Amino acid sequence: MSTEPRVIAGRYRVDELIGHGGMAKVYRGYDLTLGREVAIKILDRELARDTAFRTRFRLEAQAASRMSHPSIVRVYDAGDPSAIDSSSDEPPYIVMELVKGTLLKDIIAAGPVPVADAVRYVDGILEALDYSHRAGVVHRDIKPGNVMVTDKGQVKVMDFGIARAVSDSSSTVAETTQIIGTAAYFSPEQAKGEPVDARADLYSTGVVLYELLTGRQPFRGESPVAVAYQHVSETPVPPTEVNEDAPGALDPIVLRALAKDPYQRYPDAAHFRAALDAAVTGNAPTRKQLGALTSELYGPSPRQAQETARSLRQLSTDTTMTRTQSGPPVAWIWAGVALLAVLLASVVFWVFTISMRPPEVPNSARIMPDLVNVSSERALDDLAKLDMTAKVVIESSTDIAEGNVISTDPEAGVSVEEGSTVTLHVSSGEETVVMPKIEGMSLDAATNALKSAGLSLGTVIPRNDKGLAANTVISASEDADAELAPGTVVNLVVASGKVTLTNLVGWTVDAASTNLSDLGLTPVPVEQGDCPATEPPTVHSMSSAPGDVPVGTSVELRYCTGE
Template identity: 35%
Template sequence: MEAPGRVAGSPGDPMIGRVLEGRYRLLSRIARGGMATVYEALDLRLDRTVAVKVMHPGLGDDDEFAARFVREARAAARLSHPHVVAVHDQGDDDGTVFLVMELVQGHTLHEVIAKEAPMAPARALELLEPVLSALASAHRAGLVHRDVKPANVLIADDGRVKVADFGLAKAVSADTQHTATQGVLIGTVSYLAPELVVEGRADTRADVYAVGVLLYELLTGVKPHEGETVIQVAYKHVHQDVPPPSQRVPHLPPYVDALVARATARDRTLRPADAAVMLHQVHRVGSALADGVADDPELTEDLAPRLRAGHDDEVDAPAQRGGRGDTAPQVWDEGEMATLLAPMAPPPAAPGGPTGPPPAHPPRQTRAEATTLLRAHHDDRAATPPHGGAGTARAARGRRRRGPLLLALALAVALAAGGGAYWFGWARYTSTPGVILLPQAQAERTLEQAGLEVAYDDPAFSETVPAGQVLATEPSPGDRVLSEGTVTLTVSQGPERYEVPAVARMTEDQAQDALLERKLSFDESIERFSENVPEGQVIRTIPEIRTVLRPGGSVDLVVSKGRQPLRVGDWVGESLEEMRSTLEDRGLVVEVAGEEFSDTVAEGDVISHDPAGGTLFRGETVEAVVSQGPELLPVPSVVGFGVEAARQTLQEAGFEVEIERDDDFISIGFVLRMDPGAGAEAPRGSTVTIVVV
């Protein structure tokens, strides 16, 4: 699991410092997702650093889930592959369900896409090959990932590519719905295969689909299906093909488009059977790219998804059977229906009345009445005897007299029913006026003038409809609505944007939480020294606060390393002025603690300083002792002294003595003169020369 070099310690997270099962001490939080939080931890038993993924509270409360999680973790642990993040252990510490994994120092493919995409096809395939290799190993072991996405592809500092979170999605998904409208979507919706959205079940081909989407994103720098809500994106996966990447990046070889189309076919039977098959196809495309092939029709044809035999018939069959897959036999004879229903056709709309096309099908009541007439018609035919005769003739005349009466009565009933059906099925309805893109107040006036009530749904964000204008209506424009009925408006809030929050002086974890609350993404931490922000707290953000970003916009945190230590250095024997100038430029203060005589350090130079070295923080003081040079002493007069008396006197005064004899030395043994002379000042320890006669 990835460890992006976080500062240890997260005061806002109660899990920090906790030891799970007496073995794994949680040191710092690495990342947090929809299902779990990942921590850097220390394995106390083996004395190694690991990544521990802790399920969010609630997921581990169900005993059945916990058992399933254990089974899937064991299955993932059996995967031994150089491109799979190793699973070391799993456990349940008093309801805290966790997974222990290899710690990968590096970054994610998400960061690579942000920095490099759109990238050259060869580079994209280079990144995908180890991912497919890992998935192929899992597929051979009967394990489906279900959550292939850039954040689960880790790239170590040494360049190794590893796929994380095998088996986790399957363990969680068994109790959740894989739909866009209820439950939990296990897996990032941008990479979900259509069958996961619709059915909630997946096989190896769902992983292939996710890799195909990932390839599209590497090639173009954007996701193939985007929308303002999760539901919109999921809908597009089910109903829209992934477009060819060459639409965004011209001059891509057609066989690259074909590779993406094959992997992302909405019909899973048209995709590669598993990651191993797709890996083979990637190798073929990679070889063509390496050879500089601009177009290879044969390779393109081999890769392009082809419909199965009879597939077109299957697709078209519902329409041929009457639409919507209805396989019931046709009950009505169309000619007979037309004859019977002709008198019931609704009259033309009166001026100012409702407008719009007639209903697509006869009202239910009219069809029921037609059934009655049809049965009466058949019953009347069945009642006629097969042979004639007087009785038969009388009966026939009676029937002829009753016939018109019954027909008139039937027609009256039919007209009444038809009129009622027309009223209930058509006349009491009107068309919903088109008010989309109108300002809210104008839309209200338009609907009220049409005799309709106005209600409001929750406002919604839109990249295309300005704030305050109508984004959608229910019913939609042109749809039928009861006269004096209600039209529900959704008003646009404009583009969904969020300001970068003020997170200065927060801890890094608190700042990340604040970004998540604003639907913004934390990208990376940048450490800087600060004189006024304590270590571990945020100094500022990049971009700066109040910058407006789209949802998911990346924000860097500049985090304090504390005060910057400033080097003092060694200044003994150096000029006080030079020391003062240099250290004050660094931000330190230099003060003279005293002055002393020195026989070895020149006047004005530094004899000593405190501290003698090391570092201080800005504004702190270095105290220096400055030399006054050697001490000067008065030279006592020894002229006329005997030699020994003169020597003793000068030595006691702090001088060395040197004896010279006068040229007219007569061996009397008295001092004739001295140098320096009596009363002069000389440095302590200097030599006084006496001349003896």
């Protein structure tokens, strides 16, 4: 006994399960309105019971749907049945581009990844992040499980915006990692529960690059909390110490991306890409250069600290060693003097700063800067420096360039308390819609599809075509899946349901019959005995005049058989 297929929102048919994760299941689906295959992600019912999460999820999914880039899995639609019917317990869903390929995590699990492929995969991730960050969207959950490599080798990053909705609903690291996956790709600021910006995505990308080069993540532990602690406090081992076949030129790239301090990482995805490209053709650093970089980014390594502690213990317990110097080493004395000098200078600077602070401005207050028409990346940096948290809302705008701030809430010049949340309204440029595939549809169905997509029907041009029924769409003035401005006029060429009949008088009956059959018409030879016969028989007259006639019309071919 067959069951009726499940249909969401009256237009998305849910087919077989093709994947699942900690927070959702993904099904192959079909958009009945636009006539195309899609992927449908349906959220876990337990997670969806949180009303606040539903709201955040819907807003973030809508923001992600405004992004259109070859390296980003396109979000076509998102919905929450409970927003329409409060009695509904159906979970929220996302309708996405159906990508045929392999998850990057499965590629890594299959065995060593060639260096050229590893660099290409990471470059594709950074290309997607460069676009999303300029649009003001931080992914927050970059990991191999969210990266798809198509059958043609194209890198596609998915689940933009979803991680924010999930992480905002979770109060602890353990709670968050249970929902959105492993902590192996967390940035230190995420592990500490601090506000994050685009540089958190660059850290996670650095972890992915590390794993591609070595076959494992830089930090591993028995629990997410243990791994998160290592992200905050431990120094990563350079990839070449784990895999000697990894190119040494990539060691500095990985270490820079994995810096604990966001300000010591690459400032943006474009700089990360440029450094990666330069390293592929560059020389490997010397051991001294790599050690200097490690000290700059991480300070003394834990291994060095352990060796120092071991040496001190040995000095304190080994009775066979005799002291050859009556006091501390001279270097230690100067180091102590230098330390005291630095501490004294710091205290003086702190006192001076406190004394120069205007008395009317509270210590915890900040003045909201003017960020209108500033790039979202710079705006996020400026707010982070002021200890403010940013909430990004993507909106279309004809006046403000894509990726720039349209407005802020609160406005510029307002006094804001430290740690406050500022809403950044960021431009996605002019709003676009997707041209549906309408070739082969009836004119009525095509008109409805254009209307549903936010487009307008223009001129309808009839064209004779014997193989198509009347009013079948032959072609459109815009290509399917093209990004168009809402309201764009689309002209159509449709089958007229007719063919052009030529004058067949004087033709042989056989030739005229063949011509009519080729046109999709039915020849009907008719003898006439009141006129002289010809050899071979030729058409004397026709029942239909030359011109356009409906396909399938019967045409009499009259020929003479008399004396």
